[in-house]
Amino acid sequence: MIAQKKMRSLLATATAALLVASGAALAPTAALAAEPATPTIELSKTQLKPEGDTLTVTGSGFDTSFVGIPGYYGCPSFATAPKGFYVQVGWIKDTWKPSEGGVSTGATPDRKGGPNTWFADGDLNCRAPSTWTIEADGTASFEYTVEVTKAALGVLPEGARYAVFTHGGAGTSDQPLTQQPVNELSTDISFYPATVTGSVADSSPAGLTVSGAATGIPAGITGAYAAVIEEGDEASLTDPDSEYIAFAFPPFPAVTDGATSFTMTADAAKLDRNKRYEILVWKQHAAATPENIYGRIALDVSEEQWDDVFGMPTTTTVKFSPSTFSYNVKKTATVTVKAERSDEHPTGAVRVKINGKNYDATLANGKAAIQLSTPVNKGTRAVNATFTSDSAEFAGSKGSTTVVVTKATPKVSAKLAKSKVTTKQNGKIKVAVTIPGSLKAKAANFKVKLYDGKKVLRTVTLSKSGTGNVTIPKLKKGTHKIKVTVLSTTNTNSKSSVTRTLKVVS
Structure with missing residues (x-):
């Protein structure tokens, strides 16, 4: 902590000297008077699919108190401006930090960035493609979402590791004070060793048949586990008796020369079209912990395939006209059922429930008129309608409305x-x-x-x-x-x- 304070004092003094020498006035930096929060970065995931994955980096507590020379940032006039910082995804060595002499170019670079962005105050920094958020304590926070592939980051040199890292402005040999050591952070990332592919081979009211394959499984492996799971649910997979959406057995997928293929069936009773699923391949006879997972891929299920399993979604509406009426007045509920992606009228039965009584009818041309035969008690009453399809082509659905029943005058x-x-x-x-x-x-x-x-x-x-x-x-x-x-x-x-x-x- 004492070293940080000395560093800030040295940087502020040196930068002020540069500005005075140039004839420019130095703007006060109130942030130097207070100790900033410790910068941190968090990743949405640390293991990525080599063929491509979405990574979100969230940062907080970044120091904005350093005063830089605007000429480095493309500003039109010589005025004070807070330095920003880079957020990069790439590889680093232990000597990667720019403030400690780490370099990104030359014959033996210490770091190499792939996808990156530059965060700063967009009003003061003319080259800020991404704008940070200044918090109440004066520190900066940010969120950066990026698509990452292993190929884009390149092959790891000896002694390097993949990481997300942050550092300050691009320092040069004659301007080392542009660096911000307090903002130099890194978090390691890794890629699954195998590339997994997979798709829905067949869909029916019984469920989904899924075909998959994996390549790049480590040498010496002769068998693997493969399953369809709810996205991100691998923590519950401890053995072959765990609850899977689908599991490749029998037999277990055999691995030859680092490759395997498999087919499995996901029963309709275990599926939900509103959830997301993925194919996971991991070490045989082991729990699906991060070190045991070979690879994964999202299972893309089309709307048409979901329709094959559950029927095409429908929308049920129920209406009274008008929706306010007196007690003991005979009223008719109009129920309409429509398919989401078809002009064809769904067929089947509808049930309307109001005031504790059920009324049933059969759809004709997608509609049913249901006349109430029992008085509805005074008050605001819920009306619920349920459609039950008589074919696998359409899914059932529910609708609701409310009516206001007023007192009758006898x-x-x-x-x-x-x-x-x-x-x-x-x-x-x-x-x-x-x-x-x-x-x-x-x-x-x-x-x-x-x-x-x-x-x-x-x-x-x-x-x-x-x-x-x-x-x-x-x-x-x-x-x-x-x-x-x-x-x-x-x-x-x-x-x-x-x-x-x-x-x-x-």
């Missing part, structure tokens, strides 16, 4: 048995409550209140059919305004009858 009928009674007689009123709509919902056991003007005379419960003959209590002599009001329920509003006049005489 109709209330109230008729006096007699319009005149004496003070010694009880009047009677016949009450009937019905719920609008055609789904035969009944006002069963509804409660109604009997009023004389604003005074509640009594509360009664109607029959299962929503009717009742209500006895009126004996009333004083005079004219009385009689009505009944049905109380609200979960699915219905409160509603009053018309007012009837009852005369009471002595």
Whole structure:
């Protein structure tokens, strides 16, 4: 840590002297006042397929405090600019670091880069093809994704190793201060020894038949394991009894002169068209650990091949028009099923579930109209539709929607048995409550209140059919305004009858 501080002080002093000598003012660099985070790089993978693989490099904590001379970066004026750094994929030796004299050219280079990019502040550095991100602590972070092949990196010289490495600006013999030792990092990578090829040879409702081959298996190997696995799932493969999507046995693939070929079947029950799979070849009688894997390749399955296994995907929709309606109103659900890549109408059965009840129908020209026969309770209700194909050509699917069911307002009928009674007689009123709509919902056991003007005379419960003959209590002599009001329920509003006049005489 003390050595880093001394190095930064030396670099800042030397660079300032160069700028003063040229007549340019030196811009302050506040970052030198604080200790930057330790730079780190992480790789998405450290073992790569030799024929080509995608590698993502993520870096953080990179020091941006060095002040460079903009002339090195193609800027139009002589002004301060933070140096950037290279991210390279290639090979290095132990003496690769530029700040320690490592060189990339000459008869015996210490490093050689293949794919690379230059990260810097795009606003200040005129040659920055990639822009870093400045974090709250003043350090830089980045992400670099690149396609890597073994051929592009070249043959390893003696004493070298493949790696991802980072280093600062391109120093020269007369400008060594352009280097940034704190930003010189490396992480080793390696390539699988074998090249694996493979493809789907056949597809059917039973599953996929996969053919594969591998070349470049190390000398002396006479047998291997091969399997189709879910991408990146090799950690679970510990022995031949592990759960594979498909496994090449019997027999195990034989290896002759470093080459093997094999065929295996992946059962439909183990497959999922939404997942990614790969072919893995590794050491026989061993777990599929990194040191035992010979090679791998992604298994490309076309949409048409997936269709052969699971049927062509379909889309199911269910609609009500309108989607808001009252309780007890007869409604029709329209179900439509379409194939994703065909104008042909799928055939089969559909089921609609709403309010806990199922309704079934058969598609005709890709559609079905399903009429509800039971009232749907008030509220926001989920409607789920399921299509089941009657052929292997199309896959089943599901759809859903919601409807809003509002309360119904009942109709209330109230008729006096007699319009005149004496003070010694009880009047009677016949009450009937019905719920609008055609789904035969009944006002069963509804409660109604009997009023004389604003005074509640009594509360009664109607029959299962929503009717009742209500006895009126004996009333004083005079004219009385009689009505009944049905109380609200979960699915219905409160509603009053018309007012009837009852005369009471002595």
